[in-house]
Amino acid sequence: MKKKRIATTSLAGCFGCHMSLLDIDERIFDLLELVEFDRSPLNDLKKFTRRCDIGLIEGGCCNEENVHVLREFRQNCDILVAVGQCAMMGGLPVMRNAIMHSDDPLRECLDEAFCTPKVLNPENQIPNDPALPLLLDKVYTCVDVVKIDYQIPGCPPSGETIWRALNALVKNEAPALEYDLIKYD
Amino acid sequence: MEHRKLIETSCSHFNNDPRRMLDILWQIQNSLGWISPDTMELIAQLTNTYRVEVEGVVTFYAFFMSKPQGQFVIHLCEDIIDRYAGMLPVQNAFEQILGIKVGETTKDGLFSLHLTSCIGMSDQAPAALINDMVVTNLSPNKTKILIRTLKKTRNLASLVKTFGDGNNSHELIKSMVNNNILLKGDVLLGDININAGLNKAFSLPPEEVIATVQASNFKGRGGAGYSSAKKWLAAAATQADKRFVICNADEGEPGTFKDRVLLTERAELLFEGMTTVAYAIGSQHGILYLRAEYRYLLPYLESLLTKRRNEGLLGTDILVDETENTRFSFDIRIQLGAGAYICGEETSLISSCEGKRGEPKNKPPFPAVSGYLGYPTVVNNVETFCNIPRIVDKGAEWFTSIGTPESSGTKLLSVCGDCTRPGIYEFPMGITLGEVLSLAGAKDPEAIQIGGASGVMVGRADFERQLCFEDLPTAGAIMIFSSQRNILEIADYFMHFFIEESCGYCTPCRVGNVFLKQGLEKIMAGKGETSDLKYLQDLGKTIIQTSRCGLGHSSPKPILSTMKNFPLVYAALLKEHPDGRQAGFNIQHALDESRIIAKRRSIVFDPDLGGD
Numbered sequence: 001m002k003k004k005r006i007a008t009t010s011l012a013g014c015f016g017c018h019m020s021l022l023d024i025d026e027r028i029f030d031l032l033e034l035v036e037f038d039r040s041p042l043n044d045l046k047k048f049t050r051r052c053d054i055g056l057i058e059g060g061c062c063n064e065e066n067v068h069v070l071r072e073f074r075q076n077c078d079i080l081v082a083v084g085q086c087a088m089m090g091g092l093p094v095m096r097n098a099i100m101h102s103d104d105p106l107r108e109c110l111d112e113a114f115c116t117p118k119v120l121n122p123e124n125q126i127p128n129d130p131a132l133p134l135l136l137d138k139v140y141t142c143v144d145v146v147k148i149d150y151q152i153p154g155c156p157p158s159g160e161t162i163w164r165a166l167n168a169l170v171k172n173e174a175p176a177l178e179y180d181l182i183k184y185d
Numbered sequence: 186m187e188h189r190k191l192i193e194t195s196c197s198h199f200n201n202d203p204r205r206m207l208d209i210l211w212q213i214q215n216s217l218g219w220i221s222p223d224t225m226e227l228i229a230q231l232t233n234t235y236r237v238e239v240e241g242v243v244t245f246y247a248f249f250m251s252k253p254q255g256q257f258v259i260h261l262c263e264d265i266i267d268r269y270a271g272m273l274p275v276q277n278a279f280e281q282i283l284g285i286k287v288g289e290t291t292k293d294g295l296f297s298l299h300l301t302s303c304i305g306m307s308d309q310a311p312a313a314l315i316n317d318m319v320v321t322n323l324s325p326n327k328t329k330i331l332i333r334t335l336k337k338t339r340n341l342a343s344l345v346k347t348f349g350d351g352n353n354s355h356e357l358i359k360s361m362v363n364n365n366i367l368l369k370g371d372v373l374l375g376d377i378n379i380n381a382g383l384n385k386a387f388s389l390p391p392e393e394v395i396a397t398v399q400a401s402n403f404k405g406r407g408g409a410g411y412s413s414a415k416k417w418l419a420a421a422a423t424q425a426d427k428r429f430v431i432c433n434a435d436e437g438e439p440g441t442f443k444d445r446v447l448l449t450e451r452a453e454l455l456f457e458g459m460t461t462v463a464y465a466i467g468s469q470h471g472i473l474y475l476r477a478e479y480r481y482l483l484p485y486l487e488s489l490l491t492k493r494r495n496e497g498l499l500g501t502d503i504l505v506d507e508t509e510n511t512r513f514s515f516d517i518r519i520q521l522g523a524g525a526y527i528c529g530e531e532t533s534l535i536s537s538c539e540g541k542r543g544e545p546k547n548k549p550p551f552p553a554v555s556g557y558l559g560y561p562t563v564v565n566n567v568e569t570f571c572n573i574p575r576i577v578d579k580g581a582e583w584f585t586s587i588g589t590p591e592s593s594g595t596k597l598l599s600v601c602g603d604c605t606r607p608g609i610y611e612f613p614m615g616i617t618l619g620e621v622l623s624l625a626g627a628k629d630p631e632a633i634q635i636g637g638a639s640g641v642m643v644g645r646a647d648f649e650r651q652l653c654f655e656d657l658p659t660a661g662a663i664m665i666f667s668s669q670r671n672i673l674e675i676a677d678y679f680m681h682f683f684i685e686e687s688c689g690y691c692t693p694c695r696v697g698n699v700f701l702k703q704g705l706e707k708i709m710a711g712k713g714e715t716s717d718l719k720y721l722q723d724l725g726k727t728i729i730q731t732s733r734c735g736l737g738h739s740s741p742k743p744i745l746s747t748m749k750n751f752p753l754v755y756a757a758l759l760k761e762h763p764d765g766r767q768a769g770f771n772i773q774h775a776l777d778e779s780r781i782i783a784k785r786r787s788i789v790f791d792p793d794l795g796g797d
């Protein structure tokens with residue numbers, strides 16, 4: 001069987017889902033029998049070298065770079081999978097969307113983060129280096145921005161869950177995860 | 186507190202009984218115009234309950250006011266039928282001449298303006314309530330004249346120049362509402378012999394009355410189409426020292442107004458029917474739950490009850506059988522609702538009669554076993570009760586000779602929308618939709634909403650179908666929409682209706698309906714994709730499966746039925762994005778705020794920097 005090509009990325013996430021992928025432990029060798037990695041933080045490839053079969057996305061979109069990367073992934077991957085709560089629903093970052101009844105929610109969010117007396121920031125400076133991507137008005141889930149083919153719930157999904165999902169995808173099957181694997185309470 | 190005396194009198198008039206909370210609130214609001222926080226506090230003390238309980242009731246019902254109102258409170262019907270009949274210009278006219286917006290009160294304290302769901306006048310739309318007075322066939326001009334007259338006379342009666350037909354001109358009604366009865370059938374609207382059915386019933390043992398109705402295969406006319414005899418048998422078989430008979434005159438389903446006409450022209454038949462059913466199941470107490478929108482009929486209906494009491498047809502010992510030593514007593518009280526569609530659902534209606542928020546109860550136990558205050562209770566529709574004495578009088582065979590095998594008898598249809606003859610038609614069950622449309626003078630009919638907001642929208646392919654329980658059932662509403670109308674806009678309005686009227690108990694209904702509406706609006710805005718159809722379908726199914734009451738079981742239907750019967754309307758608006766982007770997401774919009782705060786542009790996305 002021809003090896004599947006996989007790309008992964010972390011957008012507005014904490015790299016927890018990537019860590020969880022590594023939690024498959026020595027099965028990583030089995031995985032490498034089945035797949036080749038293209039663009040991914042795991043091999044530090046920053047650009048797609050060619051079209052991929054599967055893209056794994058961790059994290060939602062909180063800034064313009066996330067949107068840009070996500071669209072690149074959509075463009076270059078046949079199947080796009082949202083891995084984890086942040087990619088699916090926004091996760092922790094989406095909590096800033098709770099600032100709803102404000103005329104300027106983004107400013108309120110930045111003030112809270114950088115200008116409250118709790119932080120040592122005497123000049124009340126909000127980071128604004130030209131190299132920093134612009135923030136979006138709120139956090140968007142991956143599904144808000146591009147079409148997503150599959151979602152794997154969990155914060156993070158366990159290594160086992162990711163392993164099973166990948167195994168199915170590699171065989172061109174839809175990942176059918178048993179209840180116990182995605183039950184988190 | 187200056188109003189203390191008045192509040193105390195109102196509460197003690199109802200024995201300080203919290204189960205009569207709606208009556209207490211109505212009486213106080215009629216005098217004071219609204220229910221203030223202090224009033225709630227005092228009512229709570231007097232009825233030995235908590236202020237939040239009282240506040241819960243006040244805020245549940247649209248017609249109870251927790252803010253001061255003008256002397257004349259206007260409720261303009263905002264239903265889709267009214268919109269297409271020119272309601273928006275009428276709203277503008279109200280706003281202009283009063284100098285206020287919807288939800289506000291004029292500075293002189295004379296007028297308040299509100300929008301409301303269907304008030305049961307869809308055959309004479311646009312329509313509005315001013316306090317309990319109904320004004321119909323409104324135009325901007327007529328609106329201005331009405332307000333000018335009211336400002337001058339301060340007297341609602343001065344608004345009615347000509348009375349409507351039939352009993353609408355009765356001393357105690359004096360309304361401009363018209364019955365618009367356009368087809369009289371043999372059962373309800375033709376000539377009837379009042380009390381013949383009741384007298385016949387009194388000559389039979391109660392079981393035989395039920396047996397006759399069972400043999401007639403009669404099914405309830407309020408929407409669910411359940412066998413009435415079965416319901417009564419269950420109530421009669423339940424051991425209890427009291428049983429209740431409740432008539433559901435809440436008629437809140439948009440586009441339905443047949444009960445209005447029965448209450449105006451066949452009220453005695455209705456009371457006769459309630460008495461017959463009471464006799465059949467051994468009940469002593471009846472309640473007529475009258476929607477607040479029909480408050481203009483209240484004095485007339487009360488007078489008929491008094492008349493029947495005087496005639497010995499209601500009250501203590503109306504039937505005494507010395508040989509068997511049995512006595513039958515039965516009386517009816519009228520419970521006024523307060524503007525909540527959900528109170529038409531039978532268990533909500535019972536909650537409401539008990540003086541509570543009109544929230545549905547879990548079924549089972551069904552009301553026939555444990556209903557009003559825990560007693561076996563039969564809830565039937567107005568039209569149902571009107572049928573009963575006729576069946577008992579003329580016999581089951583006569584009744585089954587009308588209609589179809591599964592649906593015997595006639596059905597009152599209230600037809601409205603794009604047609605030349607909107608009004609009430611009494612057809613034998615099983616009439617085809619096409620026949621109804623042609624008799625009503627439908628203009629270029631394209632889409633017909635059968636059964637109101639909670640019914641289904643059908644197209645030309647279904648015009649040959651029959652209106653009856655086994656094919657296309659309806660509680661009465663037939664809303665006609667011509668090819669000029671936007672079908673998605675109609676479905677969107679119905680979603681708005683359900684969002685407004687959901688009692689909020691179940692998350693799928695309270696939240697899911699909002700998501701459904703958002704999904705539909707996304708498509709209407711041209712931002713939808715094929716996958717959105719599946720989303721709407723799945724979400725609709727979830728709401729139907731996981732909601733507690735009939736409202737949630739029906740609310741997705743406007744969307745689901747239009748998707749099924751008008752797929753091309755949806756398809757025309759859907760776009761596929763080959764690059765896999767979601768059309769609903771706009772990066773430029775998402776960056777606007779950030780650009781202002783950071784005082785710089787987006788290198789990736791600004792169009793003039795080469796972005797997309």
Ligand SMILES: Cc1cc2nc3c(=O)[nH]c(=O)nc-3n(C[C@H](O)[C@H](O)[C@H](O)COP(=O)(O)O)c2cc1C
Nearest residue numbers: 405406407433435436437529530531565566569735
């Ligand atoms: C949301 C909702 C609203 C309803 N509104 C009415 C109504 O206005 N009038 C009515 O008779 N039945 C209404 N029903 C149906 C009642 O629950 C009940 O089935 C009916 O009153 C029984 O009477 P029947 O057997 O004579 O038809 C409604 C049901 C639901 C779920």
Ligand code: SF4
Nearest residue numbers: 688690691694734737
């Ligand atoms: S389905 Fe809707 S209206 Fe019915 S109980 Fe649930 S929330 Fe209330």
Ligand code: FES
Nearest residue numbers: 262264303306307
């Ligand atoms: S009165 Fe307005 S639609 Fe029924």
